[in-house]
Amino acid sequence: MSVLNGQPVPNLPWEDKPAGCWDPIWRYSGNPVIPRNLIPCSNSIFNSAVVPFGGQFAGVFRVDNKARSMQLHSGHSADGIHWTLTPDRIQFQCDDPEVGRWEYGYDPRVVWIEDRFWVTWCNGCHGPSIGVAWTTDFETYHQIENSYLPFNRNGVLFPRRIGGSYVMLNRPSDNGHTPFGDIWLSHSPDLVHWGRHRFVMRPCGGWQSTKVGAGPIPIETDEGWLLIYHGVLTSCNGFVYSAGTALLDLEQPWKVIARGGPYIASPQTHYECVGDVPNVWFPCAAVCDAPTGRLAIYYGAADTVVGLAFAQVDELVAWTKANSVV
């Protein structure tokens, strides 16, 4: 198994799997990496996106402020563990005031495609839609059209065109804490006009019985696109968010090759089980060092803090195939 079209990230944060760990992913011993009160305005900092940038790391962070409105902030880090976030929210530049009118933003993803970083997020536009913007420096962000009509969440771009099109996973939803959710895939010639919608996967029992949504940017391997996604179970005390994996066809990525039956991670530590929304493990980024296949996965814990976990791409691919329910 090898990672395709990846880059070396020699300074990727990393710890070896601890002895006695039975799972394909393991947590950083210093978690959480970002506390809820890192900047003066923050009530909580969680579901956030990180990428390699200029030999260091940068990202877009979900900050719910002390007025409890959902905002996006830029962040920088030399080592991927110690972060500096801008005190003020990102002010997106947008030619069209109807598109650029800011309501709220949350759950960002960031990906390098061709010549710039693209940011997608759940963007308030008379209900949740998928906002799209690009940046080259994590200082100035240029917002373009929302991808879909409301209501939609979890817009996750693939890192390259497939069959000539830009491709985005997404999840049609409603305007509340949606009690349903399937993953879909849409195509675009220009990142503005989206169509050729294809069904990818629906909930399928247990930890992923209520809804599913794409997580980090998919990782290209010679066995298919490795997708880490979240799944939701409805307990008598509310939703429980866990994470799992699937392998998608390289050229027709709406076709699921394999899908793990068990979760790879679920809320189990104190900071995942206790917070503003208990029992949430919500991955938004997986930074890969292509030569070693090491993954640093950034996830929101209990809608309150950012956690870091580690995995090996080859182990996740083998585990997904060995535990597939497809």
Ligand code: BMA
């Ligand atoms: C979802 C989104 C996520 C959040 C999760 C749990 O609907 O709002 O941002 O982590 O609920 O509250």
